[in-house]
Amino acid sequence: xxxxxxxxxxxxxxxxxxxxxxxxxxxxxxxxxxxxxxxxxxxxxxxxxxxxxxxxxxxxxxxxxxxxxxxxxxxxxxxxxxxxxxxxxxxxxxxxxxxxxxxxxxxxxxxxxxxxxxxxxxxxxxxxxxxxxxxxxxxxxxxxxxxxxxxxxxxxxxxxxxxxxxxxxxxxxxxxxxxxxxxxxxxxxxxxxxxxxxxxxxxxxxxxxxxxxxxxxxxxxxxxxxxxxxxxxxxxxxxxxxxxxxxxxxxxxxxxxxxxxxxxxxxxxxxxxxxxxxxxxxxxxxxxxxxxxxxxxxxxxxxxxxxxxx
Ligand SMILES: CC(=O)N[C@@H]([C@@H](O)[C@H](O)[C@H](O)CO)[C@@H](O)CC(=O)C(=O)O
Numbered sequence: 001x002x003x004x005x006x007x008x009x010x011x012x013x014x015x016x017x018x019x020x021x022x023x024x025x026x027x028x029x030x031x032x033x034x035x036x037x038x039x040x041x042x043x044x045x046x047x048x049x050x051x052x053x054x055x056x057x058x059x060x061x062x063x064x065x066x067x068x069x070x071x072x073x074x075x076x077x078x079x080x081x082x083x084x085x086x087x088x089x090x091x092x093x094x095x096x097x098x099x100x101x102x103x104x105x106x107x108x109x110x111x112x113x114x115x116x117x118x119x120x121x122x123x124x125x126x127x128x129x130x131x132x133x134x135x136x137x138x139x140x141x142x143x144x145x146x147x148x149x150x151x152x153x154x155x156x157x158x159x160x161x162x163x164x165x166x167x168x169x170x171x172x173x174x175x176x177x178x179x180x181x182x183x184x185x186x187x188x189x190x191x192x193x194x195x196x197x198x199x200x201x202x203x204x205x206x207x208x209x210x211x212x213x214x215x216x217x218x219x220x221x222x223x224x225x226x227x228x229x230x231x232x233x234x235x236x237x238x239x240x241x242x243x244x245x246x247x248x249x250x251x252x253x254x255x256x257x258x259x260x261x262x263x264x265x266x267x268x269x270x271x272x273x274x275x276x277x278x279x280x281x282x283x284x285x286x287x288x289x290x291x292x293x294x295x296x297x298x299x300x301x302x303x304x305x306x307x308x309x310x
Contacts, residue, residue: 005208009041011048016273028069030270041075048212081105089129096130106138107146134165151179199240217303
């Protein structure tokens with residue numbers, strides 16, 4: 001059952017028009033652009049995709065649009081997590097009915113699972129709603145407030161959730177990350193989710209990584225992976241430092257990292273529009289400031305983009 005995603009998986013932004021409604025028409029160009037820039041799959045409706053701010057009907061429409069648009073061989077993983085288990089199960093069944101490649105769910109983030117068994121029950125119900133699809137637990141304590149070690153969940157669920165494929169691991173606990181990879185010598189696919197630590201994740205044994213900055217800076221990360229794989233750690237560290245500087249800029253312009261980085265997408269030919277409430281939209285002054293600071297760190301060279309005229 002376990003499939004291994006090898007390489008970069010982007011977590012796409014959900015495209016909205018200026019009216020704040022879905023703009024699905026750009027998804028074909030979005031999928032082609034990702035593929036052309038070295039990305040192997042899309043993890044949709046997650047954090048970057050503002051999945052928690054979409055209705056279930058919108059999430060289904062986004063999943064259908066990616067399935068119709070995806071280039072040959074490009075995989076689609078659908079995040080189906082929700083605060084209502086019934087809705088999460090419904091989204092999982094829908095994902096199975098349109099034959100996506102895998103599903104994933106984060107822990108519920110209002111009423112939270114109090115222990116490993118409660119988290120297992122949550123994942124089990126969702127995974128059973130799409131029994132033919134690989135299921136990934138989405139570990140993202142910074143957003144859910146649930147920091148149950150992923151290794152504990154995998155050990156508890158082992159042999160009980162038939163389609164458990166692994167974890168999408170957006171956390172900095174490298175001991176737990178390594179412990180997940182070590183279970184039966186790599187039985188589970190543990191996708192690394194912290195772009196600013198990709199070097200560390202790859203050294204620990206990651207084979208696949210999911211992230212938001214792979215939407216617009218994938219060439220940089222392709223080079224980090226190549227440098228680690230060829231034991232050129234000095235070069236890998238230099239490149240990872242550029243990623244950290246880029247993320248620092250997007251984190252410090254006065255809006256969320258998500259809103260700041262979504263505003264970069266028109267440069268890639270895919271205008272994903274505004275963010276949805278409650279996130280704050282960037283002002284044009286903030287955007288100009290961000291572009292100036294990105295230019296100063298060489299972003300347009302390492303992300304292989306043209307500097308827009310401002
Ligand atoms: C909280 C958050 O958005 N985390 C990002 C990272 O790619 C993150 O943006 C990056 O590490 C920069 O901090 C991803 O792990 C999220 C992700 O894959 C998703 O959108 O579901």
